[in-house]
Amino acid sequence: MKKRFLAAILTVAVSAGLSACGSGSSATTAETTASAQGTTEETKVPAGEPVSGGVMTISLSSSPKNLDPVKYTGTYESQIIGTVCDTLVEYNTDLTEIQPALAKSWTVSDDGLAYTFTLRDDVYFQPGKYQEGRKLTAEDVKYSLERSHELSALQRLDMLDHCEVVSDTEVVCYLPEPNAVFLTALTDAGNVIIPKEEAEGWGEDFGSHLVGTGPFALQSFELDQQAVLVRNDKYWAATPYLDGVIFKPVSDGNQAVNALRTGEVNLATSLSGEAVKIAREDPTVELMEMPGLHVAYIYFNQVNGPTADIKVREAIIKAVNIKELTAGVYQYQEAQPASLPLPPGSWGYDSSLESEVPAYDPEGAKKLLAEAGYPDGFDMNIYISNTEARIKMATLFQAYLKENLNINVNINTSEWGTFSEIASSGKADVFAMSWTWYPDPYFFLNKIFHTSSIGSLGNGQGFSNKEVDQYLNDALLSTDQEKRAEAYKKALAVIVKQNPGIFYANENVNWGVSPKVQGLELRADGKVKICTPDINVWLSR
Numbered sequence: 001m002k003k004r005f006l007a008a009i010l011t012v013a014v015s016a017g018l019s020a021c022g023s024g025s026s027a028t029t030a031e032t033t034a035s036a037q038g039t040t041e042e043t044k045v046p047a048g049e050p051v052s053g054g055v056m057t058i059s060l061s062s063s064p065k066n067l068d069p070v071k072y073t074g075t076y077e078s079q080i081i082g083t084v085c086d087t088l089v090e091y092n093t094d095l096t097e098i099q100p101a102l103a104k105s106w107t108v109s110d111d112g113l114a115y116t117f118t119l120r121d122d123v124y125f126q127p128g129k130y131q132e133g134r135k136l137t138a139e140d141v142k143y144s145l146e147r148s149h150e151l152s153a154l155q156r157l158d159m160l161d162h163c164e165v166v167s168d169t170e171v172v173c174y175l176p177e178p179n180a181v182f183l184t185a186l187t188d189a190g191n192v193i194i195p196k197e198e199a200e201g202w203g204e205d206f207g208s209h210l211v212g213t214g215p216f217a218l219q220s221f222e223l224d225q226q227a228v229l230v231r232n233d234k235y236w237a238a239t240p241y242l243d244g245v246i247f248k249p250v251s252d253g254n255q256a257v258n259a260l261r262t263g264e265v266n267l268a269t270s271l272s273g274e275a276v277k278i279a280r281e282d283p284t285v286e287l288m289e290m291p292g293l294h295v296a297y298i299y300f301n302q303v304n305g306p307t308a309d310i311k312v313r314e315a316i317i318k319a320v321n322i323k324e325l326t327a328g329v330y331q332y333q334e335a336q337p338a339s340l341p342l343p344p345g346s347w348g349y350d351s352s353l354e355s356e357v358p359a360y361d362p363e364g365a366k367k368l369l370a371e372a373g374y375p376d377g378f379d380m381n382i383y384i385s386n387t388e389a390r391i392k393m394a395t396l397f398q399a400y401l402k403e404n405l406n407i408n409v410n411i412n413t414s415e416w417g418t419f420s421e422i423a424s425s426g427k428a429d430v431f432a433m434s435w436t437w438y439p440d441p442y443f444f445l446n447k448i449f450h451t452s453s454i455g456s457l458g459n460g461q462g463f464s465n466k467e468v469d470q471y472l473n474d475a476l477l478s479t480d481q482e483k484r485a486e487a488y489k490k491a492l493a494v495i496v497k498q499n500p501g502i503f504y505a506n507e508n509v510n511w512g513v514s515p516k517v518q519g520l521e522l523r524a525d526g527k528v529k530i531c532t533p534d535i536n537v538w539l540s541r
Contacts, residue, residue, distance in 0.1 A: 054539040055244040056517065058528060059256045061270035061387060063224045063249035065417035068199075068207035069144075069190050070151040073420045073457050075436065078189035079269070079528050080227050080247050084126075085192035085212025088117055088141065089183055093521050093534070095293075095439055098183050102136065102193055102213065102236075112178030112479075117141070119169045123236045126217035129209065130201035133234065136193065136213055138171035144193045145173065145186075153424075154447065154456050156190035159476075179476045180484060181442045215240045215531035224249060240531040241538035251387060254278065260285050260512050266539065267520070268512035269528065272389050276332045279512040288511040292524045293343045295444065296335070296389075296434040296505040298382070298397060302498075303462035305380065305429050311372040313499040317358045318365035319404040320397060326505045329392045335507040341444060341495065343506050345524065347481060348441030348488035356496045357503075362404040369405050377406030380429040383422050386413040390432060393504070397432075423460040431460065434507065436526060441488040446472050449495055461500070468494050516540050 064077040069085065072078055088103040103117040119138060127133035142163035149160040159179040164172045175182060185191060198211040208221045213236065216229035227247040231240050250256040250268070253275025259265035261284055271279060271287075279287040300307035300316065307313050326337040339357045342349045369375065382397065384390040394411045401407040409430075414422070423431045435458070437443035447458035450472050454462055471491035475484045509526050519537045521529065530537045 050241050050518070050536065050538045051541055052241045052538070053243055055246060056242050056266045056530070056537065056539060057246045057248060057264065059248050059250040059259060059265045059268045061249075061251055061253070061256075061272075062385065062416045063251075064227065064247070065223070065420075066207035067210040067218070067221060067227070069192050069194065069210075070148055071153050071207055072190060073153055074416055075526060076249070076416065080218075080221075080229075081189040081192060081210065081212075082214070082527060083216050083229060083245060083530055084210050084214045084218050085189070085194060086123075086214050087188070087192050088119075088186050090532070091184075091187050091438070091525070093523055093529075095524055098187065102141075106183075113175050115173045115175075115182065116166075117171050117173070119171070120236060121169050123213050124234045125195045125198075125213055126211050126232050126234075128195070128198045128201075128211040130197035131195050131211075134195070137168045138165040139168075140193050140195060141171045143196045143199075145191060147199070148191050152190050154190065154458060155453060156188050157185055158452065159185065177477070180479050181440055181476065184438055184440055184443070187438075216242075216245050219244075235531065237533045238531055238536055241536050242530065245530060253388065257282070257285060257512050260514055263514070266514045266517050267528070269526070271510040271512050272330070272334050272387075272507070273332065273392075275512070276334050276510050279510075280332075284515070286513045286515060288513055288520075288522045289508050290522050290524060291345060292436060292507065292509040292526060293345050293439060294434060294436040294507045294509075295338060295341055295343055295503050296393070296432075296507060297341065297501050297503040298393075298430060298432045299423075299448075299461045299501040300499075301426070301429055301461050302464070302500065303426065306372070306374060306378055307380075307429065309372050310499055311368050312374065313501075314358050315365040315368035315372065315405060316401065316407075317499055317502055318361040318368065319407075320400045320502055320504075321360040322502065322504050325393065325396050325400070328396050329389055330505060330507070334510055335505040338503050338506045340492065341448060341501070341503045342441055342488075342492065343436075343444075346439050346441050346444065348445070348485050348492065350489040350492055353489075353493055353496050356493070358499065365404055369407075377408065379408045379410065381410045381412055383412045383414070383419060383428045383431040385416050385419040385433065389507075393432060397502075420457050424455065424457045426455065426460055426462050428460065434505075438525060441485075441492075442472075442475065445488060445491055445495070449491070449500070463495075463498070463500050465494060465498060467491075 060076045062076045086102050089098050090101040092099050104120050106117045123136040148157040161174045161176045199206050202209045210218045215235045217232050219228045219230045221227045229245040231243050253271050256268035257275045257278045279285050300313050323337045339354045384394050398409040401409050449463045451464040451469050453459035468491050471487045475487035516539045529535050
């Protein structure tokens, strides 16, 4: 593609992105995190003598849709859920070890089918409409985990069979077969522990009246406006220094940074584009950034339409210059070009497969498309959430396909809730989003490519391959990480040959932080932790 042509498209993309992002809600799934090749800066805001009081305001790059743990689909919801509620176990800050949370200890049976958890006996729910702040018991664990197993929108606990209550402080979780990622799955915000009375009392409205055992209680939730949280003085881990936390959707990164400058916002998450540059250069704002665990991608429909043909998928991949596209979308080093559906920070990553991804070859792409029966191109739709980065990407993708294959791409943007429904439906020709989770490959490969995930947001495009399924299943039967990594690498090799999509970028975790914020730690999974057994954020005066 000619440089002049690309430059013109980049100008259009930037303009479109900036104008679109000034309006309300937006967004991509996985939050902005990234590759192990990024630039690492400070990951802690220096702390002085802690001071109690104050309300911390946090901006999210999109509007959370529903705070019911079984219904959430994006990190925007999980940031709030994880602040209001607790899980049985939790990852440590550097994601290297699972540590106690509501469960103070656990044992695993020799056959790997039974996990027995001993619960803390000093945990209380926040008061709600249907209970007055009662003590947590093993019955709540059974209810919450079985509810997630049955209802989770992203099948976040599909490996569970059932739970058995032994006593008020002891519960056994049974699996139908050994599963190496069960404990990791329990750390997810979709598997927090909630009171049955509140969930069933509120019914469909529980997502607006979430109750948990976390450091802050949900006072109010206004869709597209804000979530207001207040301190839980009976929090089991510590008394939070802050009086409260407010989460606000601010889809325009520049607006988020400006809000930091004025003091309207104390922490701006998921910064990208020019906002990163502004935060880097402004002495009144601190930019916290680090490599994360993230993949941004364009996913082709594997079942319906022209992209059901593997030749068409290969042609589209060859028609897009990934390095140029990534440079156009991320102009301030917020990400690095990618090629595989795993981030380099995952222990299942296999760099030898990078060369197996079709390279940029417009002439080869035209030949393949003609062989597939589309010498004159065709029309198709791409669906994205309305964030600046996705709009830039889609505009460039549209230009590459028109220029190199005469494919007319219609760009469809929407807020996160609507987009996630479309992406899950299997009806999108192409959709684009991003995915971030844990270092374990399961949370990428199984959720995006396993046949059992078809119909969920991860595998909304119907990818199904028996060989891949077998490798992914095998990887769950061992706790030996080297053996598991070998199985995942075999699955990854087959996935790459199927040309399921374009995996174009590994984004960094970028937070803009007010100097008033003390004790905050940046994590590769992008989670904001305000008060834990190890962290207690406060605002300096």
